[in-house]
Amino acid sequence: MYRIGIDLGGTNIKAGVVKNGKILAKSSIKTGKNRPYGAVIKDMAEQARSLAEAAGIAPEEVESVGVGCPGAVTGKTGTVAYANNLGWRDVPLGPVLSSLMGVPVKVSNDANVAALGEALYGAGKDYRDMIMLTLGTGVGGGIIIDKRLVEGNESKGGELGHVVIRTGGRLCTCGRRGCLEAYASASALISETVKIRRKTPDSALWKIAKSVGEVNGETAFAAEKLGDTAAKKVVDEYVYYLAEGLMNFCNIFRPQAIVLGGGVSAEGRNLTDRLVALMKAGNYGYAGTPAVEVLTATLGNDAGILGAASL
Ligand SMILES: [Zn+2]
Structure with missing residues (x-):
């Protein structure tokens, strides 16, 4: 077939x-x-x-x-x-x-499709219940329960990037304030990196990115590795807000795994270990509940193809 x-x-x-x-x-x-x-x-x-x-x-x-x-x-x-x-x-x-x-043709949202691909053939293949977040221009979400995609009424659910983690916070592309997307997307990370770079002329951020146009989702992580305190502040804040979002998803779904995709997930363990540490410290009933693995996606662009074929 x-x-x-x-x-x-x-x-x-x-x-x-x-x-x-x-x-x-x-x-x-x-x-x-x-x-x-x-x-x-x-x-x-x-x-x-x-x-x-x-x-x-x-x-x-x-x-x-x-x-x-x-x-x-x-x-x-x-x-x-x-x-x-x-x-x-x-x-x-x-x-x-x-x-x-x-x-027959089946159509679904791209974040859902990537989640299905990772759940069946990628980082999530050994887990029954999985949440995937794609950290790119926006924050895409996909919910997998019992190895099936959960899309909600008219397939309009699973918009995990638009849960509010800070009421009255940053304006989101959806028109609401304080959405996870406004803090945990690569775009948010880039815009915070640009802001702090401007304020700290002696920061290593200037070595990594010679011009504003060179700032990307890796810049702050790279400068932090050189011991730069301004970059560390940006990364710490980014990880903190992302962890807040993940803890919400743990409390709602208690998945076995959360899989992170998109450009920022290339950080790998440097990102996931920090998230897990924050989640252990802050998650409701964490000691008495099954641990949630935080993993990075393994299929790259193929997740979309494999997930779509599996619809
Ligand atoms: Zn939003």
């Missing part, structure tokens, strides 16, 4: 032919800015067809297609309610792609 998984992003469309959790062939094409959605979906169908060909399988051997898409997706209908990155509103992605390909 072959399935095709597609990770539709604002910049690239990555797709793969999948069998039993293995990617047999994959490719990446440009999404193209400001194109009519019909043209983008047609490209996706074309990409899927040539991938099947590359993998040496006939079109009728493809059982289904799954798509991970940014924004708000209505899973039941496969409609993209809105996706700012794509400039899409009420786009019938699932039905159109399905009619082009002649197979």
Whole structure:
């Protein structure tokens, strides 16, 4: 049984032919800015067809297609309610792609899809209940209970980046104040790094990033490793707020594992060990409850393809 998984992003469309959790062939094409959605979906169908060909399988051997898409997706209908990155509103992605390909198409939010990929084949494969957070431009969330994706009504749940961890705090992209995303996204980390770099002209941050444009999610971590106190302040604060969010998720779901993906997760144990230490100190009933493993994602970009194929 072959399935095709597609990770539709604002910049690239990555797709793969999948069998039993293995990617047999994959490719990446440009999404193209400001194109009519019909043209983008047609490209996706074309990409899927040539991938099947590359993998040496006939079109009728493809059982289904799954798509991970940014924004708000209505899973039941496969409609993209809105996706700012794509400039899409009420786009019938699932039905159109399905009619082009002649197979069932399932669509879900990209963070959910990545969580499913990691849960089945990546860092979470040995755990039944898992929460995934993608620490990128925003903070994406995915909830896996009993190895199944929990999406909520109309698939609009699982927005873990938009739980408030500080009432009246920083303004979030969603319009609310104090969301986890406003503190734990790579964008938040970068903007705090830029701020403190400006205030401390003798900081090692200037060595790591010669210009503001060079500041990224790794800058503060790298400067901290050189013993820089300004950078340590930024990182400590970042880790503190992220831990606050994780503790909330532990108290709600008590998962066996939390998997962190996205650029910031490249820090690995330097990030997860610090989170675990804070969580041990602060989590309600931690001593009497099962420990929650905090891990980093292992599949990288393939999580989106494998998760989408598994929808
Ligand atoms: Zn928010």
